[in-house]
Amino acid sequence: MWEAIRANRRRSTWLMLAMGAVLIALGASIGILAASWARQPTVDDQLLGALLGSVLAIAVWLGSWLYTAADGDGMVLRSVGARRIAKQDHPRLWNIVEEMSIAAGLKNMPAIYVVDSSAPNAFAVGHTPEKSSVAFTSTLLRTLNRDELQGVAAHEIGHILNEDIRFMTQAAVLVGGVELLSQFLIRLGPLGGSGRRISGGGGGGGKRGGGAAPLMAIAFLVAILSPLAIRMLYYACSRTREYLADASAARLTRYPDGLASALEKIAAYQLTSPPIEVNSAVAPLYIVNPLERMQLSGISSTHPPTDSRVKILRAMGGGAGYVDYEAALKKVEGERLRLPELELAARTGERLRSRAADPNQDPLEDPVSRAHTALELIDGLAGYTTLLCLCGLRVKTPPESDAKHIGCPRCGRALDVPSTAAEKTAQPVALPAAVEVAGTLRYARAASDWEAFSCSCGQTIQLGAGYPLDYTICAKCDRRIEIA
Helix, strand or coil: CHHHHHHHHHHHHHHHHHHHHHHHHHHHHHHHHHHCCCCCCEHHHHHHHHHHHHHHHHHHHHHHHHHHHHHHHHHHHHHCCCEECCCCCCHHHHHHHHHHHHHHCCCCCCEEEEECCCCCCEEEEEEECCEEEEEEEHHHHHHCCHHHHHHHHHHHHHHHHCCHHHHHHHHHHHHHHHHHHHHHHHHHHHHHCCHHHHHHHCCCCCCEHHHHHHHHHHHHHHHHHHHHHHHHHHHHCHHHHHHHHHHHHHHHHCCHHHHHHHHHHHHHHHHHCCCCCCCCCCHHHECCCCCCCCCCCCCCCCCCCHHHHHHHHHCCCCECCHHHHHHHHHHHHCCCCCCCCHHHCCCCCCECCCCCCCHHHCHHHCHHHHHHHHHHHHHHHCCCEEEECCCCCEEEECCCCCCCEEECCCCCCEEECCCCHHHHHCCCCCCCECEEECCEEEECCCCCCCEEEECCCCCEEEECCCCCCCEEECCCCCCEEEEC
16 A cells, blocks of 8 residues: 555656646747737747746746645635634534544644535645645535544545645646636637738748747647646546545545445435536545546546445455455456555554444434534534524524524523623533433423423433423433423
């Protein structure tokens, strides 16, 4: 595996140099067309313009590299509307990323961002493992259980561990820059390179007019082909990286089925839901490219087919190490695709672990609880304040509201609206809890109106006004609770 990662890094260097060459060719083409603005352009004028354009392109290349090192990940995150969260915003997600960071041996835990999106997905960006970020969509948090979310987090941390993020972030910035310059050049061509201007000096001699036209035609052709060429280079580096990140995720979690199940859910959404708007330069960063709805393998695809990735993960048998992934890869893909020297990793192998602990121990395993938590996270990032009434109803107030008190729509209780940042971040008043007496759960009602309490398993139970029975059954753990 280590040889495979080193081979990927060497390949990344060559691909980045090739992408830089495309940028320089595009810069030379801009210089040629800029020189063609002259009334009677000569070949010498265009060659000088090509030289100046190449120098400008090199400066842009170096500038983009420096910008990427300084804030390239920030630019990508801002382009998708990602917002950074703290541990108290989503403790489960924070703990999962922290666990996987420790398992990967990262010195610093990646910053965690959430993207308010209707599609489940995730990606990682950064310049170094010490300066990296992982982003998850709100729908992913609502959709996946803990094992699946852990698999996705491990995949993205695999990209960080393998140092894929440096190249992919730089490449995303470079692709966007080339496309902008290409559009500028295509618009410049008809204005600066018109046949009227080139042929204006028809009798001017050997290097005038007709000699300049072929160079301008080549420059215009470069403007059209450069975005395609740089995208092909960009795509060429992505597919193998996804296999390596999947292998890393299986090793970090020791539960490849978690990632396999997550990939199935993400792919199923893409096949059954309307496409979302994503910048084409950012789309290859996602764990499943949101612009490749059919997930077919081809020269223009950035990711391997999702069904192949799932089959490999599910074919890993009783192990979760790199050797097991290599064997599963050969079994599914045959000799068509091999990761170089994947078996050079430690041959001791990593055994599979069992599924996560009993879901009853994690209230967020409940799909409704996951949805509520994700929704509250997004509302909190947007400035909404959530108030928990003793009747169990959650009431949200918009950030522009200046009310100090509001009435609960269900029971009419007056709720105090926090006005300071400290009050808004303070833990809400906990609901009363059922008490276990001689092996029996009991709860004493405080009022005849709406009220709520928590079961010993953490499930919230709401009792309506005039509740007629002297017991209730917890919907999560099925325990009987006596009501007094």
